[in-house]
Amino acid sequence: MDDYVGMIIPCMGAENVASPKMLTTIKDVVAKGKPIAAAYGAVAVLAKAGVLKGRKFAFPRDPSDPLFKGYFGITDFEGATYSGPGVVQDGKIITSGGCPITEANRGIQNRTFELTQTFIAAIKPK
Numbered sequence: 001m002d003d004y005v006g007m008i009i010p011c012m013g014a015e016n017v018a019s020p021k022m023l024t025t026i027k028d029v030v031a032k033g034k035p036i037a038a039a040y041g042a043v044a045v046l047a048k049a050g051v052l053k054g055r056k057f058a059f060p061r062d063p064s065d066p067l068f069k070g071y072f073g074i075t076d077f078e079g080a081t082y083s084g085p086g087v088v089q090d091g092k093i094i095t096s097g098g099c100p101i102t103e104a105n106r107g108i109q110n111r112t113f114e115l116t117q118t119f120i121a122a123i124k125p126k
Contacts, residue, residue, distance in 0.1 A: 004034070005034060005035070006034045006035035006037070006092075006119065006122065007025070007026070007029045007034065007037070008037045008038075008116070009026075009037070009038040009045060009046075010039055010042060011039040011041055011042060011098075011099035011102075012041040012042045012045065018049070022045065022049075023045075023048060023049040026045065026046060027049055027050070027051060030049075030051045030092070035092045036093055036094070037093075037094040037095070037116075038094070038095050039095075039098060039099055039111070039112065040059075040060060040096065040102065041099070043057055043058065043059050043095045044059075044076070046093065047063075047077045047080065051093065052076075052095075053079035054079060054080070055080055055081070055091070056080070056081045056082075056083040056088050056090040057077075057081070057082065057083060057088055057093070057095045058083060058085055058087060058096050058097040059085065059095070059097045060085050060097045061097075062082040063077040064082065085098060086098075086111065087115050087118055089122070092122060094115060094118050096111045096114070098110065098112070
């Protein structure tokens with residue numbers, strides 16, 4: 001990761017696709033203060049890595065909602081604050097509750113451009 005300015009994790013399936021190496025890489029990116037962006041299911045991977053604790057995040061729905069809680073089998077969002085489905089930035093962590101395919105199927109705005117632009121702004125030198 002030393003050669004990279006940050007990391008974008010695209011929309012993915014459930015959190016169980018995250019390998020131990022991926023979780024270690026995510027922790028390393030955050031520890032080094034580099035921006036990291038994640039969309040939809042990839043936000044659950046950030047939660048699984050433990051980097052959302054004490055932070056605000058975006059997700060399709062509040063993971064603590066009893067009707068949604070078991071959707072990803074997610075239990076890793078404890079200590080984090082759900083802030084809606086739009087793009088949310090908390091420090092160098094940028095999340096989006098949207099996935100291009102899901103958004104297209106639901107006829108709602110694709111948030112990929114906003115997520116990417118927010119990430120680009122976060123990697124620009126100050």
